Amino acid sequence: MSFTILPRSAWTDTAPGFARFPSRRLDPNVVRTVAPHYPADGPVTYGPEPTLAQSAARLRAYRNYHVNHLGWADIGYPMAVDQAGRIFTCAGLSFAGAHSASPSFADANYRVTAVLFILGNNERPSAKAIAAFRNLCRWMKDNRYPNLATRPVDHGNLRGASTSCAGPEIRRLIPTGGMDIPAGKVTAPAATATGDRAHTVKAGETLSAIAAQYSVSVGTLATANNLANPNLLQVGQKLTIPGGETAKPSAPKPSAPADSYADKTSWPERPIQQRLNDQLWEDNAYDNTKFALVEALRRAGYGTESVTPWGRLQQISRWLRGRHGMRGPETQVEIWKRFQTFLKSVDRYAGAIDGIPGPQTTRGIFGWLNDIRPAYL
Numbered sequence: 490m491s492f493t494i495l496p497r498s499a500w501t502d503t504a505p506g507f508a509r510f511p512s513r514r515l516d517p518n519v520v521r522t523v524a525p526h527y528p529a530d531g532p533v534t535y536g537p538e539p540t541l542a543q544s545a546a547r548l549r550a551y552r553n554y555h556v557n558h559l560g561w562a563d564i565g566y567p568m569a570v571d572q573a574g575r576i577f578t579c580a581g582l583s584f585a586g587a588h589s590a591s592p593s594f595a596d597a598n599y600r601v602t603a604v605l606f607i608l609g610n611n612e613r614p615s616a617k618a619i620a621a622f623r624n625l626c627r628w629m630k631d632n633r634y635p636n637l638a639t640r641p642v643d644h645g646n647l648r649g650a651s652t653s654c655a656g657p658e659i660r661r662l663i664p665t666g667g668m669d670i671p672a673g674k675v676t677a678p679a680a681t682a683t684g685d686r687a688h689t690v691k692a693g694e695t696l697s698a699i700a701a702q703y704s705v706s707v708g709t710l711a712t713a714n715n716l717a718n719p720n721l722l723q724v725g726q727k728l729t730i731p732g733g734e735t736a737k738p739s740a741p742k743p744s745a746p747a748d749s750y751a752d753k754t755s756w757p758e759r760p761i762q763q764r765l766n767d768q769l770w771e772d773n774a775y776d777n778t779k780f781a782l783v784e785a786l787r788r789a790g791y792g793t794e795s796v797t798p799w800g801r802l803q804q805i806s807r808w809l810r811g812r813h814g815m816r817g818p819e820t821q822v823e824i825w826k827r828f829q830t831f832l833k834s835v836d837r838y839a840g841a842i843d844g845i846p847g848p849q850t851t852r853g854i855f856g857w858l859n860d861i862r863p864a865y866l
């Protein structure tokens with residue numbers, strides 16, 4: 490009995506993104522819920538047997554959308570399963586992902602882990618996908634999040650959520666217990682692509698030594714081989730070494746921006762600063778920044794081209810501080826990055842409509858900003 494958790498490298502060569510933000514490191518004990526998601530790709534049918542290449546391409550597309558459109562640090566989902574029963578490591582399980590937070594459940598991504606079903610909107614999850622999901626949940630409970638509740642809660646039923654995710658089929662299935670974390674041993678999904686290896690136990694070997702030899706966790710090894718007592722190994726016993734392993738994600742390269750704010754420990758208001766940084770990456774984070782920009786422009790009586798981008802940035806910062814009590818260099822850096830990205834997207838939008846750059850376009854941008862300003866600002 491074994492199943493494979495494909496590593497992140499199965500679908501992307503990008504580095505995990507949330508690891509750049511130390512405050513996003515999860516406390517495994519507070520993760521108590523697993524939430525299935527679906528991608529809301531619309532009325533498409535992906536079919537029962539996607540190839541690895543097809544599923545990998547979809548994950549890359551979701552990551553691209555999350556990073557380049559929503560402005561998140563990485564694909565929002567920690568893990569994913571496809572209809573063929575493959576299990577993918579996406580953003581991974583060490584850091585809080587994105588996608589589950591709402592205004593009334595702002596730390597949802599810290600308390601709820603998420604598994605994406607790569608499905609069309611009305612596609613029914615296959616038996617293999619459900620088996621993969623349940624195996625993964627069992628594995629997470631045994632190896633990562635000991636307090637996971639047995640019954641998942643789909644995204645739309647999380648507190649404060651307003652979404653049809655994870656779709657009607659999963660939502661129908663959950664109350665039946667059909668997606669519960671299985672008790673005891675997990676069952677293997679049929680015919681997953683594996684890179685499994687075999688090991689024959691030699692005299693004097695311990696499970697932990699074997700695990701270390703293959704860079705897998707003891708828990709994974711015990712689970713994969715259905716070992717009730719990991720201390721009882723017999724010479725000559727054959728062990729399956731799972732090929733794709735997520736227990737030891739390759740050490741994320743430290744990619745903190747090389748700026749003068751690297752020394753965060755000297756910061757007196759770190760909790761506030763953390764809150765803002767975290768908030769900026771949450772579901773609504775990009776929008777919050779966008780709304781903040783709109784609000785800053787509105788209050789500044791925008792439309793006057795004499796307001797420089799830097800001036801607007803300062804307006805945003807002042808507004809954020811005034812409203813949220815947030816301040817600090819990290820915050821400024823983040824806001825500035827957001828602002829630049831946002832302006833580029835606005836430029837592209839306005840340029841496509843007007844066909845000409847310049848003051849007219851700029852006025853168009855301001856008009857558009859006003860149009861998207863939510864009523865509550």
Ligand SMILES: [Zn+2]
Pocket residue numbers: 525526527588644652654655
């Ligand atoms: Zn969702």
